[in-house]
Amino acid sequence: MSEPDDLVRAVEAVLFASERPLSREEIGEHLGGADVREALAELEETYRTRGVTLVKRGRLWHFQTAPDLAHLLRREREEVRRLSRAATECLAIVAYHEPVSRAEIESIRGVQTAKGTLDVLMEAGWVRIAGRRDVPGRPVIYATTPEFLTHFGLATRRELPGLAELRAAGLLDPVAEAMEREMDAHAEVASQSAESVEDDAMDGDTPSLDMGDQSA
Structure with a gap:
């Protein structure tokens, strides 16, 4: 087996010494x-079968205990972080819809x-303020954090389970149903709009763009 080159060893040392996950650029x-x-x-690749593995969560890299060995390091008494039903639903909505405002969550x-x-989710380190929506009132918008990905063992949000998987597992049913209602409502509006346009075309009442007055 060939010896790792100096750059590989240097990257390894930086990651081991860092107190937090680092991006490739950092x-x-x-x-x-x-x-x-x-x-x-x-x-x-080197650490894939070792006691610790190198993982990427979002854009950040860090070393962690191999999943199959985590139980060996777990304390007998763990601090259990329990979320209320409302907080669980909010977290799921932020994860699937981010960035999202409180009004959109509601x-x-x-x-x-x-x-x-939302404060509880931010204190847990799973949700962050991601800026403000560029609309009247400029509401605050929220998104998930790298800690959220790490805690739930996700490399990216694309690994989030689909609604069918959530329902099959008996998880987050109210959120799944609410999301489906939203999608059904949007689909119904789109269908009605399409039917209206089709009816207008059949009646010969096709809307036209009035270019008569282009003054400011």
Whole structure:
């Protein structure tokens, strides 16, 4: 087995020494702007069958205990983080719809959402403020965090289960049903709009664009 080159060893050292997950760009900056893509790929393969593995969550890389060995390091008494039904529903909606405002969350859930519910999710480190929507009132919008991906063992949000999988597992049924209602409502509106346009065309009443007055 060939010895790893200096860049691979340097990347390995940076990741071990870091107190938090790092992006590829941040690792490169630590090493004078080096391109570390191949080094990360080599380390990922090297550690694939080791007691610790190199994983990528979103855009961030870090070492973690191999999943099949995690039980060996787990304390007998764990701190259990329990979310309320409202917080669980809000977290699911943010994950599937981000970035999303509180009003949009309430529209999907069909009930008002207390500010404290989102605060709980932000304190847990799973939801963050992602800016403001560029609309009147400029409402705050929310998104998930890299910690959310890490906690639930996801590389990206694309690995989130589909609605059918959630229902089969008996999880988040109210959210799944609310999402389906939203999709059905949108589909019905789109269908009605298409029928209206078709009826107008058959009646010879096709709308036209009036270009008569183009003054400011």
